[in-house]
Amino acid sequence: MLDEVVELVRPLPDGTFLDATVGGGGHASAVLEANPGLRLFGLDRDPAALEAAARRLESHGDRVILRRARFDQTEQAMNELPPPGLAGFLFDLGVSSPQLDVxxxxxxxxxxxxxxxxxxxxxxxxxxxxxxxxxxxxxxxxxxxxxxxxxxxxxxxxxxxxxxxxxxxxxxxxxxxxxxxxxxxxxxxxxxxxxxxxxxxxxDELRILGPALDRVLDALIPGGRGLVITYHSGEDRIAKHVFRRRTVSSTPPGLPVAVDEPEFAIVRPIARKPGASELAANPRASSARLRAIERRAA
Ligand SMILES: C[S@@+](CC[C@H](N)C(=O)[O-])C[C@H]1O[C@@H](n2cnc3c(N)ncnc32)[C@H](O)[C@@H]1O
CATH class of the missing domain: 1.10.150.170 (Putative methyltransferase TM0872, insert domain)
Incomplete structure (x- = not known):
């Protein structure tokens, strides 16, 4: 879903892009190339993935910071982001091809x-x-x-x-x-x-996903976008639930004036499934679903 990811992050404000599952750095590299105003903060819990990402992203120099961490351990990092803050994030969940192949x-x-x-x-x-x-x-x-x-x-x-x-x-x-x-x-x-x-x-893949998404959504700046790619119904359900909760107004139905507008809007109403050519190139993508959310302008 590389093209789709790039298309969704092209209009991002300047700032930091969090790749919470940087893996081999394929998505991260494409995001940086498409957005000269972004720097990248890439996480992975797998040291082999981080080595691969470091090689892949070397040419981007000091626009890239990589750290070994679980994506629910971002609280301090989110508080320390340089201005203007978190412009976007990607969670490309599950296992990587290198992990499966070794x-x-x-x-x-x-x-x-x-x-x-x-x-x-x-x-x-x-x-x-x-x-x-x-x-x-x-x-x-x-x-x-x-x-x-x-x-x-x-x-x-x-x-x-x-x-x-x-x-x-x-x-x-x-x-x-x-x-x-x-x-x-x-x-x-x-x-x-x-x-x-x-x-x-x-x-422990499912327990940590919801709280991690909520934390990075809290940090997102106006106009910033969050993308999640899931590979099975359990994780897709969690992403859908968190995105839904953050995009509904808490104003009780029937009140003439909205007391509060939701801070976020869904960018794609339905999770996108991979196309035929993508599936032919990568059969592992067959169960992939892409969801995207945006923080409304202030
Ligand atoms: C599908 S791969 C990502 C591939 C990457 N988007 C790319 O372009 O190469 C998922 C990666 O997320 C990492 N990962 C999965 N769960 C994680 C978690 N909770 N915290 C940090 N990394 C995680 C895995 O180790 C794996 O490298």
């Missing part, structure tokens, strides 16, 4: 590796803990909650029986075998949803 990171059901899935390799909780130590009920609950997987109880029971499970390939096999044959033939790899659910649990 088998040793343990994110992928296609590349055999250890059960890891940590975006931040220094955090204690890994996929191994979730798969081999969570009780069966908690496993079933998190698989259902984080991926809408209908067969969550069967999958959790199969995992509990097969323990200890050491690798992603073995986990993928146990999950696939637990799914009834007709369901196995639908909707891509049978272990895709379960891997997504375990990854969300390991990285």
């Amino acid at each position: 088998a040793d990171r343990g994110f992928s059901f296609r590349n055999d590796g250890p059960l890891d899935m940590r975006m931040d390799p220094d955090q204690p909780l890994s996929a191994d803990d979730v798969v081999n130590r969570y009780d069966q009920r908690s496993l079933a609950e998190l698989i259902r909650r984080h991926s809408d997987e209908r067969n969550a109880p069967r999958i959790a029971a199969a995992i509990a029986t097969a323990r200890p499970i050491a690798t992603t390939a073995r986990l993928a096999e146990v999950v696939a075998d637990a799914i009834p044959a007709p369901a196995r033939r639908r909707g891509g790899h049978p272990a895709r949803r379960t891997f997504q659910a375990i990854r969300i649990e390991v990285n």
Whole structure:
């Protein structure tokens, strides 16, 4: 969704652009090229991503500051932004292609590796803990909650029986075998949803998203825009809810005069889905949704 992101941020006021999930710096680089008046503050919890971003963004020199942090840890940084403040932000959520492609990171059901899935390799909780130590009920609950997987109880029971499970390939096999044959033939790899659910649990992806969005919306200057790209219904629901709450007036219905106008407006009413050519180039984009919000001029 690079072109769409660039189009949405082209009219931004000057100031700082926060890329809360800078990854390899692809979006960040395009945003800087399109907006000479912006400097970039890029965050990632994965040190390998930050190294890649530093290489990619080197030519932008001191317009770029990169920091290793989780995106819900921005409070101090938002208070210390140089004037005129936060002109825009992007949260491009979820896992990156390099994280999926390196088998040793343990994110992928296609590349055999250890059960890891940590975006931040220094955090204690890994996929191994979730798969081999969570009780069966908690496993079933998190698989259902984080991926809408209908067969969550069967999958959790199969995992509990097969323990200890050491690798992603073995986990993928146990999950696939637990799914009834007709369901196995639908909707891509049978272990895709379960891997997504375990990854969300390991990285605590959903709990921190809403508060992080609220914090950066508070910091946005008039005319500034916030963009969120989500990859599954759980995170899209959170982004939609936060954006909706910030764009409705708190004036009770029926009052002749609005007591307060909402400070924000939705830029796109419906989350944009990727187009056919984009999907052909990058099948991982199939579930991507882009939402955008703007702080109204004062
Ligand atoms: C989809 S990739 C971003 C790709 C990036 N937009 C680009 O153009 O290369 C998501 C990145 O967000 C990072 N990430 C995910 N959750 C995070 C969080 N809570 N705090 C900081 N970084 C996070 C991941 O480590 C990953 O590098």
